Amino acid sequence: QVQVVESGGGLVQAGGSLRLSCAASERAFSNYLMGWFRQAPEKEREFVGAITISGDSTYYADSVKGRFTISRDNAKKTGYLQMNSLKPEDTAVYYCALHFSGSIYYPMGYKYWGQGTQVTVSS
Numbered sequence: 001q002v003q004v005v006e007s008g009g010g011l012v013q014a015g016g017s018l019r020l021s022c023a024a025s026e027r028a029f030s031n032y033l034m035g036w037f038r039q040a041p042e043k044e045r046e047f048v049g050a051i052t053i054s055g056d057s058t059y060y061a062d063s064v065k066g067r068f069t070i071s072r073d074n075a076k077k078t079g080y081l082q083m084n085s086l087k088p089e090d091t092a093v094y095y096c097a098l099h100f101s102g103s104i105y106y107p108m109g110y111k112y113w114g115q116g117t118q119v120t121v122s123s
Contacts, residue, residue, distance in 0.1 A: 002026045002112045006096050009117030016086050016121075022079040022096030022114060030074040033099040035110060036081050038092035038119075047105045048094070051079065059104065064090075086121045094119050 008020040026032065035050040049060040051070045058070050069082040079096055093116040100111030 002098070004096060004098065004112050004114040006094060006114040006117040009094060009119045011120045011122065012086055013122050014086060014088055017082070017084045018086065018119060020081040020083070020094055020096075020117060020119075022081070024077050024079075024098065024112070026077070026098065026112065029077040029098075032112075033104060034070075034072055034079045035097050035099055035104055036070060036079075037095045037097065037107060038090075039095070039116075040092040045095070045107050049081070050099070050104045083119070086119075088121045088123055090119060091121050092119060093117065 003025040005023050006020055012018050033050055033052055036048040037045050038048050039045040047061050048064055049068060049070045051058050051072050055072045067085045072079040095116045096114045097110035098112040099109055102109035
């Protein structure tokens with residue numbers, strides 16, 4: 001059984017920063033591309049970004065590029081999402097996930113998911 005747990009969400013003012021963590025129990029964590037998604041109420045889950053197995057390449061949605069940074073520490077089996085210059089439209093539940101197959105830009109390609117952590121950005 002694989003567990004993925006996000007933490008670090010909370011309430012922050014516009015322009016502020018938050019750092020989300022994603023800890024995984026998977027022994028072969030280093031074999032998985034890791035993605036981040038977010039979902040606002042009554043909206044579809046959308047791609048935020050992803051990082052390759054080795055951590056040498058990252059991918060970001062245009063909406064967060066230049067503000068968010070994804071990293072990973074395979075030895076600690078932990079991924080990170082550093083969010084800077086937060087905007088009210090960033091408000092959502094944020095999820096991390098381990099990729100299995102298919103496109104990295106859509107949720108259906110990911111095998112293991114965390115429970116999500118709420119990020120709320122106030123004006």
